[in-house]
Amino acid sequence: MKKTIKIYLFILLIIGINNCYCQYQGYTTDSDSLLVLKNGSIISLTSQEGSVKTGTIVIKADKIEEIFFTENTKEYANAKVIDLKGKYILPGLIDAHVHLATVPKKNRIENQKEVEAVLLKMIxxxxxxxxxxxGNAIILSDYARASRLDQIPAPSIFYASQFAGPKYFNMTRRHSNNPEDKSDKPWAQTITDSTNIALAVARAKGSGATGIxxxxxxxxxxxxNIVEEANNQGLQAWSHSAVFPASPMQIANAKVNTMSHAWDIMYGLNEDGEITRESLSNKIDFNRLDRILLLMKKNKVILDPTNYIAENNNMNGVEIPKRAHELGVKVAVGTDWPYLYEPEIPFFKELKLLVDKCGFTNAEALYSATKIGAESIGLADRGTIEKGKKADIIIVNKNPLDHIENLKDIHTTIKSGIIYKKEKT
Ligand SMILES: [Zn+2]
Structure with missing residues (x-):
């Protein structure tokens, strides 16, 4: 009897810990469960226009089963129904540039707590x-799996394997005091003219990365060569805008999927016809910029500008995504900025810079934050509210098409059909 009580208390304790750590009311869907979101104002973001239509979304397991614009929900009598009158429904947001596993703390538990706090803040x-x-693919694959299995509140995680030349790795490895950084790993590989690129890409793929x-x-x-081989093996090619000695024009010409850090596009050639770290010009040569941007557009290269970094470092960043947008280059929203050390979410700052300084309408910025974000990862299964898409949805209290800041007023996040609703504190 005593033993039974002990076990019972132990179970209660575990449940208690889970509840207070998670702060969310979980509703895990199984393959047959239905969730109906009715009477909400749906901003589907299938286009940059950003229209609003009142309707009902039916979610089956992790997918959007149906969307309709009448009030009839009778055929879903057994479903869990949530009335969202007066609320706005959008696709889940996509941060196209994060680093979750690059600076581990010495203490494993502290490290886990920090990463999980970041992931919770994102959700x-x-x-x-x-x-x-x-970042370290063993850690990233573990978090990606924990997210997939709903073991922790976290976004879906996709990650890259980093390819660079010996100059880069020799320099960073000299300064790193993390012993595992000292040699090549499947997620951090030195590439030279004698590297077997097919094998390097296969190693990257084996680490669970979906991009180089x-x-x-x-x-x-x-x-x-790397882009071609990545494409051959079904991986994405995600590049910095300037790779030294490959120039921004050469990167765009190689048909990478995305180019990160807008200011890098202004690296020019020195007298020897090479780009160097010193060859960043302070003034934007718009003729040259337009040539690169038009090549990006032609080759369907998405720009990941990381504007907030540029603004924080007094770099000439925002003019470039502004011009890119004018010319029709697709722009994603990536932060490359820590989530824990400032009260405001960097993703919202990044989004607001697109609206305030880069000429985006609210709808265009939201389209970048969702549809283009999905494209930047090579994902066609999410980024819009459409029948058959993944049930990644956010519900907000006020219309973000009126003010982009309204996006911060989150009512509920749904990821893969699972509801994450913050408890009132
Ligand atoms: Zn980065």
């Missing part, structure tokens, strides 16, 4: 998918 802010742009991060100290020729 809390309506971010349902992230693209991690280089083309980072630094690589020639135009190598970049082209």
């Amino acid at each position: 809390n802010s309506g971010i349902t998918t992230v693209r991690d742009m280089a 991060k083309i980072y630094s100290d690589l020639s135009a020729h190598l970049v082209k």
Whole structure:
């Protein structure tokens, strides 16, 4: 008897810990369960126009089963129904540039707590998918799995394997005091002219990465080979805008999927016809900029500008995504900025810079934060509210098409059909 009580108390304790840590009312869907969101104002973001239509969304397991615009929900009598009158429904947000596993703390538990706090903050802010742009793939795959299995409140995680030349890795490895950084790993590989690129890409793929991060100290020729091989093996090619010695024009020419850090596009060539770290011009040459941007548009390269970094470092960032947008280059929203050290969410700052300084309408910024975000990861299954898409949805209290700041007023986040609703504190 005593033993039974002890076990019972132990179970209660576990449940108690879970409840207070998670702060969410979980509603895990099984394959037959139905969830009906009725009477909400749906902003589907299938286009940049951003129209609003009142309707009902039916979610079956992790997918949007049906959307209709009448009040009839009778055929879903057994479903869990949530009335969202007066609320706005959008696709889940996508941060196209994060680093979840690059600076581990010495203490494992503290490290876990910190990463999980970041992931919780993301879910809390309506971010349902992230693209991690280089970090330890063992850690990233573990969090990606924990997210997939709903073991922790977290966005879906996609990540890259970092490719760079020896100059880069020799420099960073000299300064790193993390012993596992001292040699090549499947998620951090030194690439030279003698590297078997097919094998390097296969190693990256084996680590669970869905993209190659083309980072630094690589020639135009190598970049082209890496992109071709990544495409062959079904991986994405995510590049920095300037890779040294490969120039922004050569990166765009190699048909990478995305280019990160807008200010890098202004790296020019020095007298020897090479780009160097010193060859960043302070003044924007718009003729040259337009040539690169038009090539990006032609090759369907998405720009991941990371504006907030530029603004914080007094760099000439925002003019470039502004011009990119004018010319019709697709722009994603990536932060590359820590989530825990400032009260405000960096993703919202990034989004507001698109509206305030880059000429985006609220609808266009939201389209970048969702549809283009999905495209930047090579994902066609999310980013809009449409029949058959993944049930990644945010519900907000006020219309973000009126004021982009309204996006911060989150009512509920739904990821893969699972409701994450913050408890009132
Ligand atoms: Zn980064």
